[in-house]
Amino acid sequence: MPNEQLTPSLEVGEKFLQILEKLEPVFVQAGDLALKMQKEAKHHNKYSTGNPLVDIVTNADLAVQEFLLQEISKTNLVKCHLFAEENTALTEKFDEQGQYYLGIDPIDGTAVYSEGGNQFCVIITLHDGKDLLYTFVYFPALKLTHKIIRNNYTITGQIPEISLPANVGKMILYWSGEPEKNVPKKLQDELKKKGLIFVKATDFAKDIALINLFSAGKVAGVYYGKLNAYDSLVELHAAIAKGKKHYIGEGFDLTKPQKRIAGYYYPGSYLVLNESL
Numbered sequence: 001m002p003n004e005q006l007t008p009s010l011e012v013g014e015k016f017l018q019i020l021e022k023l024e025p026v027f028v029q030a031g032d033l034a035l036k037m038q039k040e041a042k043h044h045n046k047y048s049t050g051n052p053l054v055d056i057v058t059n060a061d062l063a064v065q066e067f068l069l070q071e072i073s074k075t076n077l078v079k080c081h082l083f084a085e086e087n088t089a090l091t092e093k094f095d096e097q098g099q100y101y102l103g104i105d106p107i108d109g110t111a112v113y114s115e116g117g118n119q120f121c122v123i124i125t126l127h128d129g130k131d132l133l134y135t136f137v138y139f140p141a142l143k144l145t146h147k148i149i150r151n152n153y154t155i156t157g158q159i160p161e162i163s164l165p166a167n168v169g170k171m172i173l174y175w176s177g178e179p180e181k182n183v184p185k186k187l188q189d190e191l192k193k194k195g196l197i198f199v200k201a202t203d204f205a206k207d208i209a210l211i212n213l214f215s216a217g218k219v220a221g222v223y224y225g226k227l228n229a230y231d232s233l234v235e236l237h238a239a240i241a242k243g244k245k246h247y248i249g250e251g252f253d254l255t256k257p258q259k260r261i262a263g264y265y266y267p268g269s270y271l272v273l274n275e276s277l
Helices: 008-022 024-045 052-072 110-114 185-193 210-215 234-242
Strands: 081-084 101-108 121-127 132-139 144-149 152-156 171-174 197-200 221-228 245-248 258-260 263-273
Touching (some): 008 121, 052 101, 121 234, 152 234, 210 234, 221 234, 234 245, 234 263
Parallel strands (some): 081 101
Antiparallel strands (some): 132 144, 144 152, 221 263, 258 263
16 A cells, blocks of 8 residues: 655644754753753852842743744744744744744743752643644753653653652642632542542642653642643643543633733643543
8 A cells, every 4th residue: 555645734744843853952952051040040149148040030031032942943943833931033933823833931940940949941842733743841950851742752861759748649730720610520529539639739849840740650640721832731742642541621722822911821721640530
């Protein structure tokens, strides 16, 4: 049988994936730049009564984003619809009507970053409005990388062991939203039967990253509501690639990003679980 030809859309998607893979050294360099700026702020803080780590977050965010976009904008990825935290001249080069959605979070975990913690990362994602195609997450302070191409998930480096509560394996962590309100009652009843509880990540610990806890199987699951377009698809892509249980909430739509003060988000919600129901 002759090989089935790729549709034009799939051809474009494959080319974008090839470009992203070639750019991975740049993504790593961007993370290392963020780490360098954090270390410089730490050193300065020893001789100052202020807290330059707080002041440097905005500057570092912008510097790392521009470092990334300088290289990305030289490629055909400019045909993508871009979600980036800061609006600059380089962001204007991308196609707002693009059918592929490129997300860039130069420093995910700014609270961790500003306090001198280790679990902050650079996140690059790509999807076509239906399928999650590419996720690259690099933790420069840990030399740890999560990479997912379609359903192929690899981790390079070591997920750190941190002090965790004894019942962490029964926790479903979330940053924001109202899981008790948005998760269907039938599913909530099943979760309760298993003894699973929703816990806000901000009440859990400071220097953490949900992708590390979820991928290491330390937590029962992760929930996201009104997903930040820059960084909130990581755990969903990981769950799909690992064959974990995942539940998509009502109104979830990757083709209809909405705008709020903090930036763009995708409507709806999702829940991913390590534990079978």
